[in-house]
Amino acid sequence: MDYIDSPAQSRATILLMGLRRSGKSSICKVVFHNVRPLDTLYLESTTKPTTESFKSLIDLAVVELPGQLNLFEPSLYDSEKLFSSIGALVYVIDSQDEYLSALQNLAVIIKYAVSINPRIHIEVLIHKIDGLSEDFRLDTQRDIMQRVGDDLLDYGLEGVQISFYLTSIFDHSIYEAFSRIVQKLIYELPALENMLDLLMQYSNFDKVFLFDINSKIYVATDSSPVDIQTYEVCAEFIDVTIDLDGLYQISHKQKSNQIMASETSGSNTNMDLFSATEPTKCISKLQNGVTLYLHQMIRGLALVGVNRLEDGDDATSISVIDHNVAIFKKSLEKMWERSKLS
Numbered sequence: 001m002d003y004i005d006s007p008a009q010s011r012a013t014i015l016l017m018g019l020r021r022s023g024k025s026s027i028c029k030v031v032f033h034n035v036r037p038l039d040t041l042y043l044e045s046t047t048k049p050t051t052e053s054f055k056s057l058i059d060l061a062v063v064e065l066p067g068q069l070n071l072f073e074p075s076l077y078d079s080e081k082l083f084s085s086i087g088a089l090v091y092v093i094d095s096q097d098e099y100l101s102a103l104q105n106l107a108v109i110i111k112y113a114v115s116i117n118p119r120i121h122i123e124v125l126i127h128k129i130d131g132l133s134e135d136f137r138l139d140t141q142r143d144i145m146q147r148v149g150d151d152l153l154d155y156g157l158e159g160v161q162i163s164f165y166l167t168s169i170f171d172h173s174i175y176e177a178f179s180r181i182v183q184k185l186i187y188e189l190p191a192l193e194n195m196l197d198l199l200m201q202y203s204n205f206d207k208v209f210l211f212d213i214n215s216k217i218y219v220a221t222d223s224s225p226v227d228i229q230t231y232e233v234c235a236e237f238i239d240v241t242i243d244l245d246g247l248y249q250i251s252h253k254q255k256s257n258q259i260m261a262s263e264t265s266g267s268n269t270n271m272d273l274f275s276a277t278e279p280t281k282c283i284s285k286l287q288n289g290v291t292l293y294l295h296q297m298i299r300g301l302a303l304v305g306v307n308r309l310e311d312g313d314d315a316t317s318i319s320v321i322d323h324n325v326a327i328f329k330k331s332l333e334k335m336w337e338r339s340k341l342s
C-alpha cells in the first residue's frame, strides 16, 4: 500500500466564535472535557481568548474567542496571524435567541477570514436546538442559510462554502457536528476511509468508526452513511468498556502497566488481563443478535464496529476480525509514522 505524505497535517486549529452566551464554552466542556450538559448552566463568561490542545489522530488546538470581544481587538490577539493559521472557523449561533445581530457579526467575520485565509473551512452551528420543535428547527435553518447567503452576496462573496449544523449539547448532534468538522482537517481522510471500507468488507461489519476515545468524536468512518442511532450505540459502548476495565485512565493518563481486555457475551462478562503491550479489546453480543466490537488503536483512538455474526460461527468470525483489525492497526501506525511532523 502507498502511504500519503502529508505536509505538516498532523496539527490543526479550530477557532470557535459567536456572540456572548451562544454556548462556546459549554460546547468545549461537553465535547472535550466530558462535562455533563447540565453542569454548564452557570458557566462564567469567558473574558480572554483561550486555547486548549488535544491529542487525537491529529493534534488539535481549539481557540475560543469570547463573545464580548470586539472582533479585531488588537491588544488581545493578532487577528491576522490567528486567522491565517486556523483550519476551521466554527461560528456558534444561539437559535433560541434573536439571531439577526449574530448573522451580521458572522458575515463580517467570514469576509475577513476568507480575505486572510481563502482555504479556511467555515462551519456554522445553529445551536441550542433542544428548545425548538422539529418543524421550527428546519425553518430556522432555512432562514439562517438564506440570510447568510444574502449577506455574503452583498459582500460579493457568493462562492464561499459554508456548512451548517443543527446542534445541542443535550444530545449527540454536537458530537456529530464536531466529527464532521475535525474530519475536514484530516488530510489522510480518503485513505483512511478506503482502509475502513476494506476492513468492513473483509470482516462483515455493517459499520465501523474510528473514535477518539476521550471526546467520542469519530475521526473517520467507512463510506456508508452514518445513522445517528448506530453512532450512539458505538459511542456508549466506549463508555461501557471504560467502566469495565479502566481503559480511560490507561489510554489517557498513560499509566499503562496493565491493560485489560474484556469480552462480554450476552449477560456473561469475562475479563482477562493482558500484558501492557496488548491493546484493549471488548466484544459484546446484544440480545438482538448485533455484535459490538471495540479495539484500541494508536493515539487515543478506538476502532468500533457493528456486525451481525451468524449463530454458531462466532469464534471463527471473531478471529478473522481480530486478524483484519490487526492489519488495519499496522497500516494506521505506518501511515502516521510517515505523516509525523519532522
Ligand SMILES: Nc1nc2c(ncn2[C@@H]2O[C@H](COP(=O)(O)OP(=O)(O)OP(=O)(O)O)[C@@H](O)[C@H]2O)c(=O)[nH]1
Binding pocket: 018, 019, 020, 021, 022, 023, 024, 025, 026, 027, 037, 040, 041, 042, 043, 044, 045, 046, 047, 065, 066, 067, 068, 127, 128, 129, 130, 131, 167, 168, 169, 170
Ligand atoms: N438549551 C441549551 N442551552 C445551552 C446549550 N449550550 C449551551 N447552553 C447554555 O448557554 C449558556 C451560555 O453558555 P456558554 O458556554 O457560557 O456561552 P459562551 O458562548 O461561552 O459565552 P461567553 O463566554 O460569554 O462568550 C449556558 O447557560 C449553557 O448551559 C444547548 O445546546 N442548549
